[in-house]
Amino acid sequence: MHRVFNAYFDSMLLPQQQTADPVIMGKAQVASEREISRMITASGIEIVESDLYMRKDCRVEVQSSAAMAELSFCMQGSGAVEVSGHDKHELVQGSCSLQLIRDFTASFEYEGGKAFRSVAIGLPVNLFDHYSGGFGKKDSLGFTALLRSKSFRMFRKPVDSVTTRLLHELMNCPYTHGMRELYVESKALELIYRYLEIFLLELNSSGRQPSLVSRTDQSKIYEARDVLLCRMDSPPSLLELARLVGLNDYKLKVGFKEAYGKSVYAYLRDRRMEKAWELLNGGMSVSQAAGLVGYVNFSHFALAFRKQFGFNPSELSNWRSAKQ
Known part of the structure; x- marks a missing residue:
């Protein structure tokens, strides 16, 4: 090997x-x-x-x-x-x-x-x-x-x-x-x-379902994902995102769910939380990390983070400080 x-x-x-x-x-x-x-x-x-x-x-x-x-x-x-x-x-x-x-x-x-x-x-x-x-x-x-x-x-x-x-x-x-x-x-x-x-x-399990989107549309789905990641702090609406990549909103929703296993904004939420984890683990404050991933309301950010990882963002910051 x-x-x-x-x-x-x-x-x-x-x-x-x-x-x-x-x-x-x-x-x-x-x-x-x-x-x-x-x-x-x-x-x-x-x-x-x-x-x-x-x-x-x-x-x-x-x-x-x-x-x-x-x-x-x-x-x-x-x-x-x-x-x-x-x-x-x-x-x-x-x-x-x-x-x-x-x-x-x-x-x-x-x-x-x-x-x-x-x-x-x-x-x-x-x-x-x-x-x-x-x-x-x-x-x-x-x-x-x-x-x-x-x-x-x-x-x-x-x-x-x-x-x-x-x-x-x-x-x-x-x-x-x-x-x-x-x-x-x-x-x-x-x-x-x-x-x-x-x-x-x-x-x-049972046979695999055929893809609902064409190969060309799949590349546009990947492009939509890139737009979301680049504009994580201020993402476009679903309709705007569809327009930016040249798809209608139905194809975007169906194709995105097929490619990534979840809706557009469920995917964005997960990526935001993962980015927040990296920022907090790198020493950034909770409020700074929340702002950089697009959260204005701190309590909404803390709730989303706790739902994703099972503990509060402040606990990660405290744990990191204790290790140093």
């Missing part, structure tokens, strides 16, 4: 430097002032955090005869990947994809002048089969059964607030050396469990 990541890093022209902590990759020739960190745990799970800024449009070609399952979380930016002649898949901010690959060629495309952040969790095939066996029959949910004769298969879902918190904890580990590996792997295992349950139980 690790040969797949090696091939990707080789194509990115990233030198590898082995350390006691995660391997810290050098900066790519196509990137600027960003890094990729890589951890391989004792169980064989590989965890890769990428934080890149492409100077110009970049295409990375990868070829490998190895096989693996990968959970990939796109946290910032966008791109595309085409594997072994299959349809091109967009790398969508705020999404998680489960990818099964073997004996493949892949082409990754990244847009110049933009940041790209992601977390990838690679699973050896035998470990994927071991875990997937807990969700149904191995002969139907195992790696080979899911891929059949293909070299690539992808499943994708939007991330939720719990996932965002787990990713934040994984990327901001407070420990070093052996304790770091234990902590990071525990967060990775939580993410693996969450998304194997989501993807595999869905496969075990």
Whole structure:
């Protein structure tokens, strides 16, 4: 499995430097002032955090005869990947994809002048089969059964607030050396469990409903999401948002729910709370964080935060202060 990541890093022209902590990759020739960190745990799970800024449009070609399952979380930016002649898949901010690959060629495309952040969790095939066996029959949910004769298969879902918190904890580990590996792997295992349950139980259920929106309209749905995130402090109305991206409000509502599993403004509320968590965890006051995510009424903000995370925003600030 690790040969797949090696091939990707080789194509990115990233030198590898082995350390006691995660391997810290050098900066790519196509990137600027960003890094990729890589951890391989004792169980064989590989965890890769990428934080890149492409100077110009970049295409990375990868070829490998190895096989693996990968959970990939796109946290910032966008791109595309085409594997072994299959349809091109967009790398969508705020999404998680489960990818099964073997004996493949892949082409990754990244847009110049933009940041790209992601977390990838690679699973050896035998470990994927071991875990997937807990969700149904191995002969139907195992790696080979899911891929059949293909070299690539992808499943994708939007991330939720719990996932965002787990990713934040994984990327901001407070420990070093052996304790770091234990902590990071525990967060990775939580993410693996969450998304194997989501993807595999869905496969075990009745047939999948066809998409209600066209591929062109799907790209407009992604654009609508980007507008919401850019204007989080002062979002447009539903009608204005639909007009901005060139859809009618019905298609926007239906397509957004299909893509992200919730309504436009339920999604916006979740993203606001996740941003507030980051701001508070970074040392910002509760009132400042509330204002930056678009809340004028502090009590409304506190109620939404408590509903999302189960405790008040002031408790997070106090907890952070106590740690320092």
